[in-house]
Amino acid sequence: MKKRIASTVLLLASVFGASTVYAQAGLLTGGATKLEPITLSSGMPLADAPYELESGGYYSIDIVCDGSAELAISGSQFFRNVWMDEVVINDIEIRPLGIDSLEFDDEGTATLKFIAIRPGTYEVRIPGTTGETQKATFTIK
Numbered sequence: 001m002k003k004r005i006a007s008t009v010l011l012l013a014s015v016f017g018a019s020t021v022y023a024q025a026g027l028l029t030g031g032a033t034k035l036e037p038i039t040l041s042s043g044m045p046l047a048d049a050p051y052e053l054e055s056g057g058y059y060s061i062d063i064v065c066d067g068s069a070e071l072a073i074s075g076s077q078f079f080r081n082v083w084m085d086e087v088v089i090n091d092i093e094i095r096p097l098g099i100d101s102l103e104f105d106d107e108g109t110a111t112l113k114f115i116a117i118r119p120g121t122y123e124v125r126i127p128g129t130t131g132e133t134q135k136a137t138f139t140i141k
Contacts, residue, residue, distance in 0.1 A: 001107070002109070003043060005074035009051070014141070016055045021110045023097075024105055027072040032058045032059050032060035032061050032113050033057060033058065033059050033060070034059075034061075035051055035059055035061040036048065036049075036061075037053075037063065037064050038061060038064070038073065038124070038136050039064050039065075039066070040064065040065040040066070040071040040073060040104055040126070041065070041066045041068050041069075041071075041132075042068040042069040042071070044133075045131065045133035045134070046073070046124075046125070046126070046135060046136045047064065047068065047137075049070070050096050050136075050137040050138070050139060051116065051136065051137065051138045051139070052139055053116040053138060053139065053140045053141070054116060054140070054141055055116050055117060055118070055119050055140050055141060056115065056116065056117075057115065057116050057117065058085070058113070058114075058115050059113070059114055059115075059116060060111060060112070060113045061111070061112050062108045062109050062110070062111050062112075062134065063102060063104075063109065063112065063116075064109050064112075065104035065106075065107055065108055065109075066107055067104075067106050067107030070103070070104065070105050071103070071126060072101050072103035072126065072127055073101060073102050073103075073124050073126060074101035074125060074126075074127045075101070075122065075124030075125065076100045076101075076124045077124060078122035078123065078138055079098060079099045079100065079122060079124075080098070080115055081116075081118040081122060081140065082114040082115060082116050082117055082140075083114060083115040083117055084096055084098065084099055084112065084113075084114045085113040085114055085115065086112075086113050086122075087099070087102075087110055087111070087112055088109070088110070088113075089109075089113040090108070090109075090111050090130065094132060101127065105141075116138075116140045117140070118140060119138060119140045119141055120139075120140055121138070121139045121140075122138045122139075122140070123136065123137055123138070124138070125137050
């Protein structure tokens with residue numbers, strides 16, 4: 001009897017073990033929705049229009065600095081209400097636990113990939129500025 005049970009278990013293990021296929025699933029397997037870039041340039045607006053995002057959506061946005069000035073972008077409220085998958089700078093992928101700001105000392109591009117989490121309206125802006133063109137507005141629905 002024990003021999004029969006053992007052989008049945010081995011047979012089932014080989015059948016199910018051989019047919020098991022593991023694969024990625026979920027949001028991060030497909031491409032992210034590409035958003036219009038945020039442009040850091042002395043005296044120019046950050047974004048042409050507000051960004052409309054869906055909670056649970058996977059997004060990618062480039063932050064591009066032309067090097068006309070040393071500029072930063074800050075948005076702790078926005079960054080705390082998204083899950084940051086990765087930040088790519090010069091083909092180096094960074095997987096941060098959180099972000100408060102990014103500063104560009106020279107021209108360059110940082111690509112942010114994230115999942116929008118908490119609904120609300122959030123801003124990212126050049127620190128120390130108050131002008132409407134010096135911010136980008138994100139609304140997560």
